[in-house]
Amino acid sequence: MEPPHAHALETVCIQCHGSQPGKGGVPVGQWRGSIHEENGISCHDCHGGDPRDAVNAMSPARGFIGAPAEQQIPAFCGRCHVGITEDYLKSAHGKALGTGGPTCVTCHGSHRVAAATLDIINENRCGTCHSFDRAAAIKDAMTRTEAMIAVIDAKIRLLKGEGVDTDSREKSLFALRNTFRRLFHEVDTARVEQESGRIRSELSAIDQSLALYDQAKQRRKFIGAIVVGALLLAALFSHLLKKTWN
Amino acid sequence: MSLPDKLREWFEVRLGIAELVEKRLTGYLLPRNINAWYSLGSVLLVIFGIQVVTGILLLIYYVPDADKAFRSVTAIMNDVPFGWLIRMCHAVGSNMMVAVLLLHMLSVLFMGSYKRPRELNWLTGFILFNLVLGISLTGYLLPWSQLSFWATTVATNSAGAIPVIGGYLVEFLRGGKLVGPPTLGRFFAVHVALLPLLIAALIGAHLFLLERIGVSAPPFGLANTRTRWAGDRFRHESHPDGIPFYPTYLLQDATSIFIYLALFFGVVFFNPYLFFPPTAFIPADPFKTPPHIKPEWYFLANYQTLKVFPNELLGLMVQGAVMSLLALLPFIDRGAERHPLKRPLFLACFIGGICVYLAMTIWGHYS
Numbered sequence: 142m143e144p145p146h147a148h149a150l151e152t153v154c155i156q157c158h159g160s161q162p163g164k165g166g167v168p169v170g171q172w173r174g175s176i177h178e179e180n181g182i183s184c185h186d187c188h189g190g191d192p193r194d195a196v197n198a199m200s201p202a203r204g205f206i207g208a209p210a211e212q213q214i215p216a217f218c219g220r221c222h223v224g225i226t227e228d229y230l231k232s233a234h235g236k237a238l239g240t241g242g243p244t245c246v247t248c249h250g251s252h253r254v255a256a257a258t259l260d261i262i263n264e265n266r267c268g269t270c271h272s273f274d275r276a277a278a279i280k281d282a283m284t285r286t287e288a289m290i291a292v293i294d295a296k297i298r299l300l301k302g303e304g305v306d307t308d309s310r311e312k313s314l315f316a317l318r319n320t321f322r323r324l325f326h327e328v329d330t331a332r333v334e335q336e337s338g339r340i341r342s343e344l345s346a347i348d349q350s351l352a353l354y355d356q357a358k359q360r361r362k363f364i365g366a367i368v369v370g371a372l373l374l375a376a377l378f379s380h381l382l383k384k385t386w387n
Numbered sequence: 388m389s390l391p392d393k394l395r396e397w398f399e400v401r402l403g404i405a406e407l408v409e410k411r412l413t414g415y416l417l418p419r420n421i422n423a424w425y426s427l428g429s430v431l432l433v434i435f436g437i438q439v440v441t442g443i444l445l446l447i448y449y450v451p452d453a454d455k456a457f458r459s460v461t462a463i464m465n466d467v468p469f470g471w472l473i474r475m476c477h478a479v480g481s482n483m484m485v486a487v488l489l490l491h492m493l494s495v496l497f498m499g500s501y502k503r504p505r506e507l508n509w510l511t512g513f514i515l516f517n518l519v520l521g522i523s524l525t526g527y528l529l530p531w532s533q534l535s536f537w538a539t540t541v542a543t544n545s546a547g548a549i550p551v552i553g554g555y556l557v558e559f560l561r562g563g564k565l566v567g568p569p570t571l572g573r574f575f576a577v578h579v580a581l582l583p584l585l586i587a588a589l590i591g592a593h594l595f596l597l598e599r600i601g602v603s604a605p606p607f608g609l610a611n612t613r614t615r616w617a618g619d620r621f622r623h624e625s626h627p628d629g630i631p632f633y634p635t636y637l638l639q640d641a642t643s644i645f646i647y648l649a650l651f652f653g654v655v656f657f658n659p660y661l662f663f664p665p666t667a668f669i670p671a672d673p674f675k676t677p678p679h680i681k682p683e684w685y686f687l688a689n690y691q692t693l694k695v696f697p698n699e700l701l702g703l704m705v706q707g708a709v710m711s712l713l714a715l716l717p718f719i720d721r722g723a724e725r726h727p728l729k730r731p732l733f734l735a736c737f738i739g740g741i742c743v744y745l746a747m748t749i750w751g752h753y754s
Contacts (some may be wrong), residue, residue: 284592302665365656383638
């Protein structure tokens with residue numbers, strides 16, 4: 142089976158820009174290894190154009206839109222990341238668009254796009270525009286929630302690998318994770334802390350329901366120990382009885 | 388006369404129970420030097436019984452439909468009271484059955500009990516071994532998981548290496564070009580109806596032959612370790628100075644069965660996932676091949692043999708030759724001597740064969 146990004150490697154955009162020295166080839170180098178490349182998102186998926194025709198690849202008639210102006214960036218990325226763009230535009234960051242506020246690429250980069258983690262919120266990045274205090278409080282609330290999600294996710298995977306029906310918990314976790322991720326572009330500290338707290342309490346409920354399986358496993362082992370012990374005693378008794386009979 | 392005595396008398400005059408007990412239990416004498424290895428046959432009978440009972444219980448909830456099979460097995464594991472226990476007993480039991488059967492056959496080989504006049508005992512046992520492998524293979528597909536789907540794809544694919552008929556054989560086994568719903572249907576029918584009947588019939592034949600010819604004495608601790616059968620006429624091998632089956636050897640059987648059950652329930656309760664990789668709990672996806680598809684442990688040596696040879700046909704031919712040699716061993720190894728230490732060539736082949744099998748299994752696991 143071909144890797145998901147196989148088709149992305151075949152385009153004329155990559156062939157031409159990839160071999161260019163200097164500025165023209167930089168985006169290809171940055172794109173390689175990005176989350177976009179990993180998921181098969183190539184140049185033409187964002188910039189348009191015809192990826193199979195070298196002559197007309199950058200023709201507007203073939204849908205080429207090139208690089209967006211700064212104010213167009215959220216709409217440019219938002220063609221795929223719809224919900225995130227909505228969240229961004231509602232936030233203080235989005236409201237400052239065009240007046241010096243950050244766009245998507247300010248934090249995520251334009252071509253070297255990595256899977257979003259909380260590490261994006263750091264003093265170097267946030268500190269270039271404002272103090273880190275509020276961002277640090279938001280990050281702290283989110284880090285605790287993210288850690289809980291990771292722990293519960295690992296538990297669910299483990300139980301699933303043991304044949305436990307985890308469907309409903311997986312769905313609940315998926316929904317909570319999505320709700321949580323929509324907070325990533327929220328810059329209102331109070332709201333982030335309140336929402337994170339609510340999500341964590343719902344995560345605790347899932348965690349408690351998973352703990353019941355651990356208890357059941359312990360109970361099974363306890364019963365198993367009694368059964369195995371009884372059988373070994375029966376074997377010993379039977380052996381001794383045979384010796385006596387002999 | 389009390390009521391129980393009256394009942395006993397009632398049955399006695401109609402069935403001759405006292406005579407039956409005398410003939411089959413207390414008066415049924417076994418070799419004085421009989422050892423614990425002889426009880427593996429009884430252990431196997433118990434395992435087969437557990438497999439039948441748990442299999443019937445699973446049948447109540449299992450749905451042999453490609454769209455519903457995985458879901459039904461998940462329901463058995465999660466929703467049916469003690470469903471997890473029944474399913475784990477069945478799955479772990481199938482693995483244990485192969486292991487105990489291998490031990491039983493190795494002990495028969497080591498003690499030379501396959502030698503004349505017991506060629507038919509060996510042959511029926513050997514066929515039983517193959518049927519058990521077959522029932523394990525067909526049962527493996529039924530949960531319709533990623534593991535079962537792809538393991539069956541690989542296993543049935545091997546048949547394609549047979550010249551001329553290979554392609555047709557693969558299609559016949561799968562009920563189509565690829566493993567799919569028709570494969571599940573035919574594997575289900577073979578697993579729950581055909582093979583259990585055949586196995587039960589072969590067990591009957593095996594026990595009938597054992598009863599007719601008599602139990603062979605182990606070649607240990609005897610002055611004469613050669614088979615005494617001249618080959619001129621039928622002769623039941625009796626042991627007039629032996630020990631009674633009941634109670635003496637029945638207690639040995641009970642000891643072995645209890646030890647086996649302790650081991651079996653130890654796995655079921657403490658490490659039931661010994662035979663289940665995580666792909667065993669992911670529904671089958673014909674479009675997503677999982678990495679490192681491996682067959683069950685008892686097919687790893689066969690799997691590795693196919694990989695060692697430059698082409699699958701050669702690998703299949705070597706396996707066919709080894710299996711034929713094993714099946715026909717009593718007709719090839721016709722010497723009267725049964726003590727392994729007095730048969731150095733056999734002993735070397737026996738130990739060498741086990742080492743090669745283990746090495747190929749381990750190699751297959753890590754390859």
